[in-house]
Amino acid sequence: MPSPLEKARKYPDSNKARILSAARRLFGEHGFQGTTTRMIANAVGIDISTLYYHWGEKADLYEAVIIDLNEGIEAQFKIIERLARGRSLADRLDIAMDVMCDYLHDTPDVSNLLLLGYFSKSKTEVSLDEKVAGHIANIAIAMGLAIDKQHVTLQAKARIMTLWNAVLNFIFGESFFRPILGVDKTAYLDVVKETLKFLLIPAFTGRSGDNGSKLPENR
Amino acid sequence: MPSPLEKARKYPDSNKARILSAARRLFGEHGFQGTTTRMIANAVGIDISTLYYHWGEKADLYEAVIIDLNEGIEAQFKIIERLARGRSLADRLDIAMDVMCDYLHDTPDVSNLLLLGYFSKSKTEVSLDEKVAGHIANIAIAMGLAIDKQHVTLQAKARIMTLWNAVLNFIFGESFFRPILGVDKTAYLDVVKETLKFLLIPAFTGRSGDNGSKLPENR
DNA sequence: TTAATAATCCATCAAATGATGGAAACATTA
């Protein structure tokens, strides 16, 4: 028996799938509380009762969105692991940063929902923490900072968490941060990558991360 | 004529001040949408109409909270600037991290409200961006990365922003991140400081940030 | 003390919101 999510993914033109997609975008944009079922139904162009028919109550729909989201992230980590295998630490860090930044920039809902999930104290939450703990461990292993999931040091976790969150922040907060930096949309992603590598590379490899910058030092 | 905020600060036992204080905590905890005027009035132990009498509509109260908040942050930056003056870059970075982390950890509302402000797309917002741009520039100058507010490079801004946000994330998301790291409340702040310095110091000074760590390498 | 001002509460409104029952339209299968 296929799960509701599998059914929705299988028929992306169905109303059920469209509801999930619109919910993902709107929950990411306005948060759980800030999104009404009417907003979602409106975005799809259907009546709210159709929404309730397919997904049950609002919290259930939100949960489906989060689960869907996590599966996408896990797939992305598999890609990183494959690309990074056999490379040097500096290369692995570089690859991981690029892949993550590109992925999150292309699917901004992910950043939005993850950050809102971290910070919302509401009880009606899927257990995001276990998922995230797994993600962190996966990166640690892919980067060669740990040999398996059971042996990730506190320090490695904290450092990965910092950088992972930094990407999420820059993507989610683009409309806030980009005007402050005064760059256009394409330059923004480059600045973000460069900044994160500037912090990341020397800390982990002991060499400077300033070389190789393609950005002018103006402004 | 004193502003409403000045009046509230002058009489911290007045209901007007108590409303502001409770609003700050609750807005930080549940966001603007997730906080009802009844929740705030309830926390203070008064009727909602008293709240409306003192602060007008909900958005006005929220605005007062944000303004109050920013003045606190600015005061904190003055402290950093005073402590950092004349020190070496490595020392300045170290001092800035310590002061910021301690301040934000003691007043977690600040992190909560700032991050929610970054990420909420609602229109009813005070212009936080200008304030934050000013904060960033202030840090850049205090750290000796810029000579004045008009000459802060794009790179310096982005780097400071990253670290500033990292602190906010760790404080706001403590209840989410601390279980993942598996440390107690007091150790958490040390891990955060150590992690940020690990990234910060070598990137800016070219030397390793691993020495001087007082944390065991276990787990 | 008295008049005026400030602060508080009670009752209530209108709008928005989550949610549901039931009828109608559509699709599938026998």
Next chain:
DNA sequence: TAATGTTTCCATCATTTGATGGATTATTAA
């Protein structure tokens, strides 16, 4: 075609929420 199951919408409810008018109490000034 007839019968059955699925999907959609209309109408409607009960709550919640932001907000206000007006009466009542407390405070201050004359």
